[in-house]
Amino acid sequence: MELFIIFISAAVVNNFVLAYFLGICPFIGVSNKLSSASSMGMATTFVMVLTAIVSYLLYNFILVPFGLEFLQIPSFILVIASLVQFVEMVIKKISQPLYRALGIFLPLITTNCAILGLALFISMRDYNFIESVIFGVGAGAGFTLALVIMAGIREELELADVPKGFRGAPITLITAGILALAFMGFAGMI
């Protein structure tokens, strides 16, 4: 039950994008097409789970034992970057279609603050291993949800008569604001 709550909390109630403002850059950048949004979402979820695992291990088995908590930021980011790079390499080698669908989104994920945020949350909240993984899955699902909803809306908005200055990022942000209002309905559900 605890795990389920962690999942729902990360995915819906405390949605990374709409409540914590994490991963806004790709949220605005890659939400213009449904196909790329869902690919991006999946790739991010994958990396989030990996990050959750690796950062948990790194934090609890290297940084804490040696009293190196202050190295959190540089070491997390380096590990995430190298991990993403490595995964990209592997995918490229294994399957070209998979690479076209997911792999090309990987470089974008390195500088996604949702990933680093996830790693920091895990160390901050003292999640255990399973909780960390579930948290990663939930956060990824929440990110994907927000991204996919937004992509659907934006595909629709492309047909709309949005004032010129508001096209693109501004209307996306405002839509996200209204979505955030809607997500407030889930408050208190944790």
Added chain:
Amino acid sequence: MELTFWIALATMGGLGFVFAGALAIADKKLRVEENPLIGQVNDLLPGANCGGCGCAGCYDFSVQLVEGKKPVNGCPVGGEDTAKAIAELLGLEAGASVKIVPRILCKGGNKEAVKKMTNYYGPLSCKTMHIVAGGDKLCTYGCLGGGDCVEACPFNAMIMGENGLPIVIEEICTGCGICVKACPRDIIEMHPIDREVFVFCKNHDDPKTSKAVCDVACVGCGICARKSDGGIEMVDFLGVINYDKLDPEKIPFEKCSTGAITRISKN
């Protein structure tokens, strides 16, 4: 303190080592052959992989740019400098030397062209007018005045004149030719900017009909063709210019009763 210092040093150094090693291997083993242009464009980009352009990272952007799916100024981070650099790079590839601009080969504005007695109702776009018997004007070849080319121009280099004919602002025009595709009646043609002589008409009707539909149509009298030594050929009552053979000096512009063939000079 000493120990922590050294461990910190070793941890970060080690991580760096692993990462660099992985990258080095990747660099060696997984290099994929591709259009060299993509790499060149990629080098010009900021490389922040921020996704602001809507692509999956800078590399994806350069691929799409080279494939023509993204504009040169599509990178919001790089800004104008990057756009210019890329444009230069691509310009070198295209090898364009003389500027090419669109010419609107119809003079039948709202005054000159004869109107139908029916009023067209519906979307005011050339394409849609074209499928409903051609809008308000009787001429079935000429400009419809719906402004599809103006709409289509990505650089706002075209405006709709007061007489219902589009005007090209040559300073802004990049010669992309999108307006040509936008015109359902194929009135717009791309020409080098220094070309001077044009037949500003596309009407293939016989003399009587073309006179009836427009004051400034090419009526197909053929005077210009006869004097041109093969520079102009009459095709179905319309003068068609062969620019390889054309000698502007030989053309009796003043003899053209409707002014359809005109020499434009810039000074």
Added chain:
Amino acid sequence: MKTAIHMIATLLIIGAISGGLLSGISNWADPLIAMNKQKATEEAIFLVQPEGKSYEHLNAPGVEIYKVFDGSNKPIGYSLAYEGNGFQGKIRVMVGLSSDLNKIVSMEVLEQVETPGLGTKVTESHYKDQFKNLVTVPSLNWVKEGTAPKENEVIAITGATISSKAVVAIINDGMTKLRKLQQGGKL
């Protein structure tokens, strides 16, 4: 190969410098950070035990509890730091208790992420002050606005019933643990 070595060497050196530098900085910062933390805790302890002058951290499993003494080193009660779920996330409170644990001296909300303007009212004095001299036996309770509270009851905030309830529940929860410790003679 040469570029590979170059690459590895660059990153290795940059990494090492970074590690070294940060270790130095953290050496300087760590004691300060620890001090800040302690100062904050101390402030909170005395905030809920205004008479207190010194304190002692009790080594009790599962709860963070401080025994507070007055100027003459006489124990006047306890300060309990405890946390639980609120409306949107964790609420962390510090409660000053009398020595017999039957009365609350004062209550302070240390951390919360409640809805601004609504749930955050639990940090405001007209809610907080209700806890002063509140009787903790058998347990705390809450009532809606418009009803007269008993000596162990607080009035919930309109529109933020859940947050108000949560604070009460958290304190009750902490008290139960504390009582167990008390019975076990561990205080």
Added chain:
Amino acid sequence: MKKQVTLWQDYFKGIWEINPAFKQILGTCPTLAVTATVENGIAMALATTFVLTFSSFIISLMRKLIPSQVRIASYIVVIATFVTIVDLVMKAQFPELSKSLGPFIPLIVVNCIILGRAEAFASKNGPLRSVLDALGNGTGFLIALVALSAIRELFGSRSVLGLQILPDTFEPMIVMILPAGAFITYGLLLGFSNTLAERKKRIAQEELVRKYKPVQKAGSEEIISQEA
């Protein structure tokens, strides 16, 4: 003299022309997250500027030593180092501020502004210009954050920088300090700034068109002769 001009330009272009928050739409996460109060906004912008300036400086110095394949990784490590420094210093000296900014100080690492400027400018230019560029962008970021947080704090808590501005009769609009308010305010600001830029462009275009027409009319037998 000429050099002077470009240097100034390096600085000033960051304020409006390529303003990170309004034009490049980078660093959106902190822009939205920490602007509930002006104080937080300023602190965040200063911290970012600090990291941006120092990392730009260092990267600009090292730009010729780093092989291109590992440049991103190296930049990230440099940036992360400075971010950690800021984080530690803030925790040590300004514990309150550090608490209210929460995890967003560490997240400066992945703020695309910094990596973006590092890649787009510092890796190609000398240290002086890079620092000016960084400071310019930092200032632009600061302005954006202050503008956003001022609006949000004013309507959300009646005050700016903690000073109450609106009278007590004005009920604070709590939504402004919630995520939804952040998104909407930023979206509106962005939209209006775009509209402004759009209008500027249109006016310039109209100017050109106006200039264009008479020139064409003055010519003898020119293409736009149909206009008559």
Added chain:
Amino acid sequence: MSTPTANPVYKLELTSSPHVHSRWNTKQAMWLVIISLLPPVVASVLFYGFYQLFVILVSVGVCVGTEALIKKARHKEVTISDGSAAITGLLLALILPPNFSLFFTAIGAIFAIAIGKEIFGGLGYNIFNPALVGRAFLQAAFPVAMTTWAIPNFSDAVSKATPLAAFKFEKITADLGAMFMGNISGSIGETSGLAVLLGGIFLIVIGVVNWRVPLAMVLGVIVFGGIFWLIDPSKYPNPFFHLLAGGFMFGAFYMATDWVTSPLTGKGMWMYGGGISLIIVVIRLFGGLPEGVMYAILFMNGFVPLINKYTKPRVFGEVK
């Protein structure tokens, strides 16, 4: 004879086929909706007094004014006569609590039209129901004012709490009959199930509103609410309580059925209605808030583009 001639006598129109059109038009449909809103308006005045008329007038006036201003600023044709802004104003007013501040009403109305509608391009392009956007904004901006209820005129109750809040926080269930008539606390237009039902059935009968969405929502709430009720009747209310409580009826007939923000296809409408009812039940039973109709509809509004995309009808003759 041989040259094309202009027709000399008649003033004719040249248009694309088809050349005849049905009686339906936007304006007419909008005004029918306004007429159908009369029963709830009457009910609101009846139960909560004449002051509510001021709220309605301010809301409608500000909505119409805002729309006119924005259209003018955008140099577009001012289209307030189509009645859509008036509907938004009316709907917004009817989902506000009784005796609501006129100033707040105006703020909500401005937000509803400006952010909920015009910024997306105006009528037909908005993703979210503008009235609900306005209310969600007010709820987030002025939570206390938005949850301050009044006791209706014909009730002898002492508690101002809405049935849902009473249930959520005190486990008190209200009388279903009173809930149907509207003799309970709640938003001015939502409380009377009877009035809403009258207007809603009128809309369905004349064909302005598609019957699928309300039906899907009613069935959904009975099913989802029923499941929980069957699991533990003492802990969860019976499904008819869900049906009559809060803004469910109003949402089902007026909010969720909004043409612009609901799905295009029949299949989509079933999914949409079902989704809304599921979220309503979940928020009411497990969420921190007593009521979730507004959030559920807004949330599903966000899904509508996706639903539309994946419920394309089967093209005639196509074999899947």
Added chain:
Amino acid sequence: MSLFSFAKKTFRGGVHPFEHKEMTENLAFEIMPDPPTVIVPLSQHIGKQATPIVKKGSVVSLGSVVAEPQGFVSIPIHSPVSGKVMNIHREPNTSGYPKDAIIIQTDTTIEGSEKFEPLNYETISGEAIRERVRIAGLVGQGGAAFPTFIKLSPPDGKKIDYVILNGCECEPYLTRDYRLMLEKSEDVVVGLNLIMKAVGVENGIIGIEDNKPEAIEKLKGVATRFKNIKVEVLETKYPQGAEKMLIRACVGREVPPGKLPMDAGVIVQNIGTATAIYDAVVKGEPQLYAALTVTGKGINSPKNLMVKVGTPLQEVLDYCGGVKEEAVKVIVGGPMMGIAQFDFSAPVMKATSGIVVLTKEEVNEHPETPCLKCGKCIEACPINLVPTKLSRYSQLERYEDAEDLNITSCMECGTCTFTCPANIPLVQWIRLGKQKVIELQKEKKTA
């Protein structure tokens, strides 16, 4: 609506426009006298235009061939009058764009007419019917003007089970088919029999909407004399007479997108085509007349007419008492799918089924507003498309998206625009998008 419709045979979707058939449904056909000049377009059908075999100044007699077919999908053109060829020239056309035509000045002094030998319909072979239909220059009367003989020659390997005669006349206002069914019921049924023979099919069905009880009665009476021909009563709904809808309603089969009725084992022919086949085979007459309804509140005296092919519209309108001043539209074809005219010198063609003159009140047009996504167009579309999206994609030139939504399946029946409360010219945009998509598809194929 849909709740009650399962009782009668029909299809999903559709609309119920005002029919207004009362203006002409009780008026018998009149034969209009020959006009002074006829303009005979060389292309009165889908496919390549015919090549003229006469020259300026040639003298032609009634029914003589003036243009030969060019290629397979093409038909000969016969002179509808005796007279002198004045010119061969691009002339206004009811399609809106000028087309090459032979202009013949009527000269009643020229004697003689050319006819084919009448054949016995009971003994004639299928082969002979097809040949006669070809040389008589028959085209489908349903609007698309597809050469009839091609439709009668299904390619090998296609098994045809039914011939359906389309007696729906679902277009409002028009009563031509109705009058033909009443006045020439014999011809209609025999014509159907001939079609069945030509194609070699056992089953013939005449589908008639239930708003024409007299025609149903009459044809049922005649049909009893022929085995295997039955009359099917269908719900009155537009576009019941569209091929695909008719097949769905009559035999329950669906024609796949992009396929022909033949692929579903059905051939559909129009009532007018059946009578024309009767005329060509039994009487030996090429198609010289177009049967049409001139109607609408904008014309002084509505009529059902037999008009010589090539008669300018002006002559026809004048014959019917002229156009009223309040008329706003003159449409060739029905009001749902017909083409608005701007030049009345355009001639009547073989497939012209009516001229409808509408007044403002009948058009009932409202100002266009943005799409409200009410979904009425989707509900009405008989093909189950999403017209609002298609039209918007087309408007924004997103043709690939439009292609994904099967824009090419649209048959431009006009139900969506008819029903649209926002009065968006959906059909016009979709037609444009369709053209562009087909162009793009062709480009892709060649590339």
